[in-house]
Amino acid sequence: MNRRHLYGLVLALIAIAAGMFLYKWQVLGFPLRPGADTNAWTIEASVSFRAGPGSVRVNLHIPSLTPGYTLLDENFVSRGYGLNTSYVPGGRSAQWAVRRVSGEQTLYYRAVVYEDRSSIDADTTPPFPPEPVLEEPYATALRELVAEVREHSADIETFTAELLKQLNDPSPDQYIDLFLNQVRTPTERAQVATTLLAGARIPARVAHGIYLEDKQRRAGVIPLLEVHNGDEWLYFDPVTGAEGLPDDFLIWWRGSEPLARIEGGGQADVQLAVQHNVIDAMLVAEQRADQRQSRLVEFSLFGLPIQTQSVYSVLLMIPIGAFVMLLMRNVIGISTFGTFMPVLVALAFRETQLIGGIVLFTLIVTLGLMVRFYLEQLRLLLVPRLTSVLIVVVLLMVGVSVFSHRLGLETGLSVALFPMVILAMVIERMSIVWEERGAAEAIKEGLGSLLVAAVAYLVMDIDTLENLVFVYPELLLIVLAGSLLLGRYNGYRLLELIRFRALSKTIG
Amino acid sequence: MVFDLRCRLRQQGVLGINQRNADFVLRYNARRLYPLVDDKLKTKQLAIEAGMAVPELYGVIETQHQIRDLPKIVGERTDFVIKPAHGSGGDGIMVITGRRKNRYRRVNGLLIDEDELEHHISNTINGQYSLGGVPDRAMIEYRVQFDPLFEAISYLGVPDIRVIVFQGYPVMSMVRLPTRQSDGKANLHQGAIGVGIDIARGETLRGVWGNEIISEHPDTLHPISGVAIPNWPLILELAAGCYEMTGLGYIGVDIVLDRDLGPLILELNARPGLNIQIANAIGIHHRLKLVERDGDPRAPVAQRIAFAVGHFETAKPEMAGEHAASSRPEVAGAQPEQPHAPG
Numbered sequence: 020m021n022r023r024h025l026y027g028l029v030l031a032l033i034a035i036a037a038g039m040f041l042y043k044w045q046v047l048g049f050p051l052r053p054g055a056d057t058n059a060w061t062i063e064a065s066v067s068f069r070a071g072p073g074s075v076r077v078n079l080h081i082p083s084l085t086p087g088y089t090l091l092d093e094n095f096v097s098r099g100y101g102l103n104t105s106y107v108p109g110g111r112s113a114q115w116a117v118r119r120v121s122g123e124q125t126l127y128y129r130a131v132v133y134e135d136r137s138s139i140d141a142d143t144t145p146p147f148p149p150e151p152v153l154e155e156p157y158a159t160a161l162r163e164l165v166a167e168v169r170e171h172s173a174d175i176e177t178f179t180a181e182l183l184k185q186l187n188d189p190s191p192d193q194y195i196d197l198f199l200n201q202v203r204t205p206t207e208r209a210q211v212a213t214t215l216l217a218g219a220r221i222p223a224r225v226a227h228g229i230y231l232e233d234k235q236r237r238a239g240v241i242p243l244l245e246v247h248n249g250d251e252w253l254y255f256d257p258v259t260g261a262e263g264l265p266d267d268f269l270i271w272w273r274g275s276e277p278l279a280r281i282e283g284g285g286q287a288d289v290q291l292a293v294q295h296n297v298i299d300a301m302l303v304a305e306q307r308a309d310q311r312q313s314r315l316v317e318f319s320l321f322g323l324p325i326q327t328q329s330v331y332s333v334l335l336m337i338p339i340g341a342f343v344m345l346l347m348r349n350v351i352g353i354s355t356f357g358t359f360m361p362v363l364v365a366l367a368f369r370e371t372q373l374i375g376g377i378v379l380f381t382l383i384v385t386l387g388l389m390v391r392f393y394l395e396q397l398r399l400l401l402v403p404r405l406t407s408v409l410i411v412v413v414l415l416m417v418g419v420s421v422f423s424h425r426l427g428l429e430t431g432l433s434v435a436l437f438p439m440v441i442l443a444m445v446i447e448r449m450s451i452v453w454e455e456r457g458a459a460e461a462i463k464e465g466l467g468s469l470l471v472a473a474v475a476y477l478v479m480d481i482d483t484l485e486n487l488v489f490v491y492p493e494l495l496l497i498v499l500a501g502s503l504l505l506g507r508y509n510g511y512r513l514l515e516l517i518r519f520r521a522l523s524k525t526i527g
Numbered sequence: 528m529v530f531d532l533r534c535r536l537r538q539q540g541v542l543g544i545n546q547r548n549a550d551f552v553l554r555y556n557a558r559r560l561y562p563l564v565d566d567k568l569k570t571k572q573l574a575i576e577a578g579m580a581v582p583e584l585y586g587v588i589e590t591q592h593q594i595r596d597l598p599k600i601v602g603e604r605t606d607f608v609i610k611p612a613h614g615s616g617g618d619g620i621m622v623i624t625g626r627r628k629n630r631y632r633r634v635n636g637l638l639i640d641e642d643e644l645e646h647h648i649s650n651t652i653n654g655q656y657s658l659g660g661v662p663d664r665a666m667i668e669y670r671v672q673f674d675p676l677f678e679a680i681s682y683l684g685v686p687d688i689r690v691i692v693f694q695g696y697p698v699m700s701m702v703r704l705p706t707r708q709s710d711g712k713a714n715l716h717q718g719a720i721g722v723g724i725d726i727a728r729g730e731t732l733r734g735v736w737g738n739e740i741i742s743e744h745p746d747t748l749h750p751i752s753g754v755a756i757p758n759w760p761l762i763l764e765l766a767a768g769c770y771e772m773t774g775l776g777y778i779g780v781d782i783v784l785d786r787d788l789g790p791l792i793l794e795l796n797a798r799p800g801l802n803i804q805i806a807n808a809i810g811i812h813h814r815l816k817l818v819e820r821d822g823d824p825r826a827p828v829a830q831r832i833a834f835a836v837g838h839f840e841t842a843k844p845e846m847a848g849e850h851a852a853s854s855r856p857e858v859a860g861a862q863p864e865q866p867h868a869p870g
Contacts, residue, residue: 398646401653455618509546516532523535
């Protein structure tokens, strides 16, 4: 019962930790590695026109549903204009208006989007379109065409592919020819495709977008045919008939309307400029959590002031160090002075680096031991003696710092980070063990502590690990689960195998 | 290779520290009963109430100013022992064998003055030898006059007999013989010899000294195997009785043999060390399992001893004298265990 309870608890802890970890990693896109970057693009739409003497209204389509990308940030530059954004059938639209303006005008809209594979067309399923009402001979042509294409296809996907193949045939048949009579641009070709698809009661629409390539001054708007198969939107290139949403393609708006519409102005020119940049993955994750109204980030360490954050990035490594210490003691069987002393010394090693730390630690403990042996002769009471050792340790640290600075050694300066109270206790413990159990025992335990501290330091110094624990503090629950499990570990310690080695041969 | 060794040790029933703690100490020793054995003063009072033999307590020093009462406590006695009530592993025990005016003779022959003795007591009551440095008490008690039997096979100090008692059943035993190297202390990792004792016959088996298996005392050159421990049934009875006395299911009972008073209970340990397995050349786990399965903890002491005598006979070591000395199979060094557990 006891054991089952423990395993249940351990499983629960791991499940919680893994769940939170996966949610933050996969859904919110928190980075796994330190300084992970995400591809981002800044797209600037500029609308310039010559304004008449009267009032001006400018409608500009702006991105709303952008599969493969997520909008991180957007802003509008339009001095003197009233601004209003609204959802329109083609997506989203910004509307600038001003009562009286004249001369050259330029309005800017800037959006930052980043790559986000999880972003899909989260659109509602559209209703079946009404059959288009066409005059003869178009109506007959449409009927014939739909019947013919249907013959050669199995479902909506293949229907669309077949239709596009026929539309793009260099020598089209008579019905197609009829429809393509007026068609000049790919956009118009896509419009015709939606009409034909509507004839087969298939929901379709034209999406307009740009290829995201770095340093484009004037990105060309390219149409894409979107067809709904009842479950999801499928994408077709209206010219080549290729299926699928191309990489680096950002859908800007949908429908048959132009990108911008200007009332009260002339000589309109709309430019889309693209600039590639990388941004911190963490920033993206925060933004995304914000958009999803997830409280996880707000209540995460990233909500704390930067200075506190850096303290916590160190503090969160202590459980890792303690776990290493636990493994070294209970699984390997190394004896140390004090339970957590090696972990605290390992923390100090972060500042001094490994070699410097070991040298300084050995130096201070050795000098301290010498002083302690001298104090022993004075027969001091325990507490005054401990206090004296502590004072001596602090003085030794000052001495080491000043002396090494004179010699130009920088490591000596970081000695102040050694936990001096712990050092004083180590010296006291070591001197007692030295006296009671002999020098060999004392040195062995001292070296054991140093070894555990060094290993703990090496593990705590792994940047990836530190970042991982800071971004996903819930991973410490797994460390907790591991500690709980080891609490019931009743196997041999590694060094016990050596200790009892002889017993393995006695009978068998 | 490691895995193979591990399997063979498991097969031999060798108990490791983790398993001792998880499956025996934590399970059979209730935390609230620990003070009964961690505080030697309490153990002594308990034993006296239970009518068991213990070394006589002369007095207790609890505060700094009481140290001056030491001469009053000691009176005319010339030999006595000072020990911390919460000491572990034999740390902080000072044995005085003689007195000359203001100077005391320690067991190793060194003379110390009153000042030094007072400093030692002061350290003791300030917690130098207790776990976590908590304030402690110093006990002044009778020095055991050890049995002439042991004179030939121990050097200076008092050999003590350790019996592991599980649910009231004595399961394994050894005697620890001080050597010159251990400075008269009975701690294995300080160089004392551990000699296994056959529970059934009360006869010593072979000795383990550091890494060597020996059959003679290195200082006195007397054989240490095959020695019959006097009063063995009484020793088993004392040890087994400690279960009722404390209520602790898994304990190590330390007993000394006094020349005049017979077996005396020295102290109990709730986390007894594991070196006893090396001294007996056998794992303890199978025996513990047997008691767990077949032993009735409520059976009377005599019945429990009969069970132990019937089941825990250790085969006589095959190698005798010269053979053992020459082949010297390696036995790994005794290591300190937890800060608590004496060797």
